Structures are given as C-alpha cells and as structure tokens.
Amino acid sequence: MAGTILEKNVVAGQENPVDVLIIGGGMVGVTLALLLAREPGLHITLVEAISLPVLVPGEVLPFRPSFDARNTALSRRTVATYRELGLWDAMQTHATPIHEIHVSERGHFGMAHLRAAEEKVESFGQVIENAWLGLVLLQALKACSNVTVLDGVTLTGIEPGEKSVTAHLQRGNERFALTAPLLVAADGAQSVSRDFLGVAADSTPYEQVALVTTVATHLPHDNIAYERFTEHGPIALLPLPEGRRSVVWTLPLGEEKALIDCSDEAFLQQLQQAFGKRAGRFVKTGKRFAYPLVLTVAHIQALPRAVILGNAAHSLHPVAGQGFNLCLRDCLALTERLCEAHRQGRDLGDFSLLKAYEAARVDDQHNVIQFSDKIVRGFSNATPGLTLARNIGMVTFDLLPAAKQALARYAMGLNQ
Ligand SMILES: Cc1cc2nc3c(=O)[nH]c(=O)nc-3n(C[C@H](O)[C@H](O)[C@H](O)COP(=O)(O)OP(=O)(O)OC[C@H]3O[C@@H](n4cnc5c(N)ncnc54)[C@H](O)[C@@H]3O)c2cc1C
Known part of the structure; x- marks a missing residue:
C-alpha cells in the first residue's frame, strides 16, 4: 500500500x-x-x-517468506552492526547462517572448502531476505x-x-x-x-546479467553456500529459511531471457545441468528476475x-x-x-x-x-592454461590454512 x-x-x-x-x-x-x-x-x-x-x-510486520525475493549475504561485521543497533533479534527470524562455503568449477577437479568451525566462528555470515531486512529497518526508523x-x-x-x-x-x-x-x-x-x-562516474558494463530466484532442492542445504563457476557463468547458491536456497546466476547478457520465459520445469532442468548435483535435485523454483551488471565507480x-x-x-x-x-x-x-x-x-x-x-x-x-572484478574476469576465461592454474590454485588453497583463513576473514567482512 x-x-x-x-x-x-x-x-x-x-x-x-x-x-x-x-x-x-x-x-x-x-x-x-x-x-x-x-x-x-x-x-x-x-x-x-x-x-x-x-x-x-505494535503490529506484526507484513511479510511472508517467498520464492520471489532477492536476498543478501551479510558479513559478520554487518551482522554485528545490526546487533549493536538492537535490530538483529528481529532480523534473524528470517536469516540463515552460513556454516560452510564451497567454491568449485564445473567439469574440473579443483575445489576450495571453508568451514566456519575451522575458523573458530559460529558462521561466516547470514543470508537475509531483502524484503524482511527492509521492513525491520523501516520500522526501526519509524x-x-x-x-x-x-x-x-x-x-x-x-x-x-x-x-x-x-x-x-x-x-x-x-x-x-x-x-x-x-x-x-x-x-x-x-x-x-x-x-x-x-x-x-566510470561505468563498465560486464555484458552480463544476474538472474535471481529462489529454489528448493530435495536435499537440505545444511547451511552451505556454494559458488560454482560454470561455462555459462558463476552460480551462487545461498541457504535460506525453510530449506529454500537463493540463486544468483551470472549469465552473458541476452541469455537470461530464455531462462526467465521458459517453464519452471525447463528452468530447473537447465539449472541442474549447469550447476551439477552437488546440492541435490532442484525441485521447485520461484519467479526469476534479471539485474544487468555494471561496475560503476564515482x-x-x-x-x-x-x-x-x-x-x-x-x-x-x-x-x-x-x-x-x-x-x-x-x-x-x-x-x-x-x-x-x-x-x-x-x-x-x-x-x-x-x-x-x-x-x-x-x-x-x-x-x-x-x-x-578479478573473480569475474578470472573465471570467465576458458583458456586451458588458465583453467588448470585456477584448479591447481583451488586445490593448493584448500590445503593452505593461512590462505583459507585470509579468504574466510574477507568473506566475514573482517579484513579491510
Ligand atoms: C543480484 C544482486 C545480489 C546482491 N547480493 C549481495 C550480497 O549478497 N551481499 C552484499 O553485500 N551485497 C549484495 N548486492 C549489492 C547490494 O544489493 C547493494 O550494495 C545495495 O543494494 C546498495 O544499496 P543502496 O541503498 O546504495 O542503493 P539502492 O538499493 O539502489 O537504493 C537506492 C534508493 O534510492 C532511491 N532513489 C533513487 N533515486 C532517487 C532520488 N532521485 N531521490 C530519492 N530517492 C531516490 C531508490 O528508490 C532506492 O530506494 C547484490 C546486488 C545484486 C544486484
């Protein structure tokens, strides 16, 4: 209204x-x-x-968890700020902690695996539904x-x-x-x-769009966030309440249209094909939205x-x-x-x-x-030597506690 x-x-x-x-x-x-x-x-x-x-x-906030909304991964630093503002109790009713992060490249051997427990933290951050975050913030402002x-x-x-x-x-x-x-x-x-x-401002179009939706899989998400690099672009899968998962699928500009216009079944099938079976079978999807991606710096x-x-x-x-x-x-x-x-x-x-x-x-x-920017450009390149380097990088990275710790701190918003 x-x-x-x-x-x-x-x-x-x-x-x-x-x-x-x-x-x-x-x-x-x-x-x-x-x-x-x-x-x-x-x-x-x-x-x-x-x-x-x-x-x-005094009235309950007008919110229903949906399959249609955008979500945001909040770092530990961001969560701590909302906690200091006295808002986290309200926010966390629709937030999901990330306990593990899996980074991999489809069709290749490399994989990096970060576990919150190994970093001695309860989570790397929390995923919150934007609609809920907005309502809590507005109510506090009021x-x-x-x-x-x-x-x-x-x-x-x-x-x-x-x-x-x-x-x-x-x-x-x-x-x-x-x-x-x-x-x-x-x-x-x-x-x-x-x-x-x-x-x-400098605006550099990536010639890509982020296709955003919410899905359900036949397996529980177990609080794992996936970043999967595929030949069609990176797919991020983030855990949400009630077993749902947020999808951010980066695609070359123009390729999103067919995936938005097709039936839910066809979309789920194509997502499965691109992502693989790591997260289980994709069984339900919400409405799909596209955000053109541009790097803009004032x-x-x-x-x-x-x-x-x-x-x-x-x-x-x-x-x-x-x-x-x-x-x-x-x-x-x-x-x-x-x-x-x-x-x-x-x-x-x-x-x-x-x-x-x-x-x-x-x-x-x-x-x-x-x-x-480097992640996007580094993983958009299919040159064989680079693919190999990326995969060796991910494997060695997974064996190097110091490098993992550095990335984990980055993900948590603790490194500046
Ligand atoms: C697909 C996608 C996924 C993302 N996921 C994450 C994530 O997981 N974690 C993360 O940290 N970030 C994420 N981001 C980035 C995050 O969404 C942005 O950093 C954030 O939205 C920036 O907020 P903002 O308030 O600056 O801008 P906006 O959200 O664009 O808000 C601008 C506001 O200004 C208002 N406005 C516009 N013009 C006027 C005007 N002339 N007068 C008055 N008001 C005006 C608009 O109505 C709007 O309310 C994601 C972005 C995308 C596209």
Missing part, C-alpha cells in the same frame, strides 16, 4: 532543523540514518523517491524521533552554498526545498543527486557539503556478495566522523572532514572492487 511511514514527520518545507539530509532510502540510506540517529541532538531527514509501506506500531522520512518525493535539483546545501524537492504538485549543512547522496547506481552535484565521493555513498559511490558485481557489506563499512566510517564533529560543534559539511572520510575508505573500496 502506498503512503508515508512517518506521518508525524512529513513536512512540506522545513519545520525542523536538518543536520544531515540523506537522498535515497535504500539499504544504505536507511542504515546510515539509523546509525546517525543514535547521536543525541543530531537531526536527520531522509528523502525517498518511492512511497514506502505504512507500518503500524521509532527514531530525530529522523524525518519524506517518501514519494522527487529530487529536482541541488544547490550547494557556502554555509549549507539546498535540495529542491517535489511531491505530486507540491514543490519545496530543504537546506542542511550536509547532503548524502545515497540514491543508487543511477544516482540523480550525483549528477546534480556534477560528479562523473570519480570522487567527497565534495564541499556533500558525500556520495552506497551504490551511488560504487556499485559492483555481486559475485562475491561484498557490495552492501562494503557500503556498510563506509556508513560506519562516515557516522564515526560526523558524530565526533557534531560533539565538537564542528560544521558537518566541512570539506576537510569529508575528504578525510573519503581518504580513510578508498583502500578498502579499491581492494573489494578489484577482488570482485
């Missing part, structure tokens, strides 16, 4: 002071708002283009008295000034402007606010009075499940700096403060972007 989630805070025009104005209420914008909201005296306004669902306080949410609002322009930045907004026929010391552009890979701020992330965050700053290939986990580490670093500045009575839009944030984050961002 369309509407606003925060009727009490919805204002046409600026009734309350705004310290941080966030454009974009996706996973990143909402998480940043929740992190900042813990700082007493800090006022946050979040602007979202889409009308958000109306959530009634409880924050220092956050105002304006949904169903379009951004029509940004006007940076010396002491503040102004966002021009529109809801229906109503036009209004909001002014704040700092604007955070968190409106996704196609960020309009990034454009309004005059920041260019040229800069810090400007006077503005920061570019989340997919607007860097949108990566989902092969390694690192995109959101990286964004969350950005959110933590930005929150730390902004809260400290607020306590010191400093200007939150001060360019040197925002530049320091950017400088602190570029290494981690660069490493994760390169890591994801």
Whole structure:
C-alpha cells in the first residue's frame, strides 16, 4: 500500500532543523540514518523517491517468506552492526547462517572448502531476505524521533552554498526545498543527486546479467553456500529459511531471457545441468528476475557539503556478495566522523572532514572492487592454461590454512 511511514514527520518545507539530509532510502540510506540517529541532538531527514509501506506500531510486520525475493549475504561485521543497533533479534527470524562455503568449477577437479568451525566462528555470515531486512529497518526508523522520512518525493535539483546545501524537492504538485549543512547522496547506481552535484562516474558494463530466484532442492542445504563457476557463468547458491536456497546466476547478457520465459520445469532442468548435483535435485523454483551488471565507480565521493555513498559511490558485481557489506563499512566510517564533529560543534559539511572520510575508505573500496572484478574476469576465461592454474590454485588453497583463513576473514567482512 502506498503512503508515508512517518506521518508525524512529513513536512512540506522545513519545520525542523536538518543536520544531515540523506537522498535515497535504500539499504544504505536507511542504515546510515539509523546509525546517525543514535547521536543525541543530531537531526536527520531522509528523502525517498518511492512511497514506502505504512507500518503500524505494535503490529506484526507484513511479510511472508517467498520464492520471489532477492536476498543478501551479510558479513559478520554487518551482522554485528545490526546487533549493536538492537535490530538483529528481529532480523534473524528470517536469516540463515552460513556454516560452510564451497567454491568449485564445473567439469574440473579443483575445489576450495571453508568451514566456519575451522575458523573458530559460529558462521561466516547470514543470508537475509531483502524484503524482511527492509521492513525491520523501516520500522526501526519509524521509532527514531530525530529522523524525518519524506517518501514519494522527487529530487529536482541541488544547490550547494557556502554555509549549507539546498535540495529542491517535489511531491505530486507540491514543490519545496530543504537546506542542511550536509547532503548524502545515497540514491543508487543511477544516482540523480550525483549528477546534480556534477560528479562523473566510470561505468563498465560486464555484458552480463544476474538472474535471481529462489529454489528448493530435495536435499537440505545444511547451511552451505556454494559458488560454482560454470561455462555459462558463476552460480551462487545461498541457504535460506525453510530449506529454500537463493540463486544468483551470472549469465552473458541476452541469455537470461530464455531462462526467465521458459517453464519452471525447463528452468530447473537447465539449472541442474549447469550447476551439477552437488546440492541435490532442484525441485521447485520461484519467479526469476534479471539485474544487468555494471561496475560503476564515482570519480570522487567527497565534495564541499556533500558525500556520495552506497551504490551511488560504487556499485559492483555481486559475485562475491561484498557490495552492501562494503557500503556498510563506509556508513560506519562516515557516522564515526560526523558524530565526533557534531560533539565538537564542528560544521558537518566541512570539506576537510569529508575528504578525510573519503581518504580513510578508498583502500578498502579499491581492494573489494578489484577482488570482485578479478573473480569475474578470472573465471570467465576458458583458456586451458588458465583453467588448470585456477584448479591447481583451488586445490593448493584448500590445503593452505593461512590462505583459507585470509579468504574466510574477507568473506566475514573482517579484513579491510
Ligand atoms: C543480484 C544482486 C545480489 C546482491 N547480493 C549481495 C550480497 O549478497 N551481499 C552484499 O553485500 N551485497 C549484495 N548486492 C549489492 C547490494 O544489493 C547493494 O550494495 C545495495 O543494494 C546498495 O544499496 P543502496 O541503498 O546504495 O542503493 P539502492 O538499493 O539502489 O537504493 C537506492 C534508493 O534510492 C532511491 N532513489 C533513487 N533515486 C532517487 C532520488 N532521485 N531521490 C530519492 N530517492 C531516490 C531508490 O528508490 C532506492 O530506494 C547484490 C546486488 C545484486 C544486484
């Protein structure tokens, strides 16, 4: 149902002071708002283009586990953050821990096997259904008295000034402007606010799509996550509640259409053929969706009075499940700096403060972007020598505790 989630805070025009104005209420914008909201005296306004669902306080969240939704693998670091925010108890009712990770290449001998127990952790991370994650985050936002949410609002322009930045907004026929010391552009890979701020981005299409669906197999998933490289592209299989599994199948652009349009039986048969029998027999599938894959990296992330965050700053290939986990580490670093500045009575839009944030984050961002990109390109190459090298690499890797530990730490979001 369309509407606003925060009727009490919805204002046409600026009734309350705004310290941080966030454009974009996706996973990143909402998480940043929740992190900042813990700082007493800090006022946050979040602007979202889409009308958000109306959530009634005290009522059960309107969610039914489905075969149709996208899922996200949250690293241990991300889970720990939501735990600190007091949200993990609610989130984990629809989350599934990953106890093992199997990486293999179809038709070849190499295989890498990571076990959480060997790394002395309970899990490598958790897989959560995006729809549930969104509902829990929105409900938490609703409880924050220092956050105002304006949904169903379009951004029509940004006007940076010396002491503040102004966002021009529109809801229906109503036009209004909001002014704040700092604007955070968190409106996704196609960020309009990034454009309004005059920041260019490099976009490199992979000429691939991620076909996403949910399946059931005749065997239990045993909390194992699979990354299987096939001649058609990598297939990630992640464990979900009630024995379901999330599928992210990377395919050359154009090949997804037939797999979306065909019958469920035909799809299951082709998935089985591509993936093999490692996870058991695929017996049921949900609706299939396709996401075109493009590596997008903004040229800069810090400007006077503005920061570019989340997919607007860097949108990566989902092969390694690192995109959101990286964004969350950005959110933590930005929150730390902004809260400290607020306590010191400093200007939150001060360019040197925002530049320091950017400088602190570029290494981690660069490493994760390169890591994801190299996996995609390394495994897309069928040259015989490379195939052999990959497989020897995987076998030796499986025998090398130090290398395994390094990758495990990466998967858990502990290495930067
Ligand atoms: C198939 C797939 C699987 C993935 N799996 C994983 C995974 O397992 N683990 C992981 O860590 N990451 C994963 N990712 C990456 C993850 O989904 C992204 O990192 C994350 O969605 C980024 O969130 P965001 O809020 O920055 O952007 P978005 O999710 O794009 O949200 C942007 C928000 O801004 C709003 N908006 C847009 N324009 C405007 C405007 N002009 N004004 C106001 N609001 C606006 C949109 O409506 C939206 O709500 C995956 C990605 C894909 C494609």
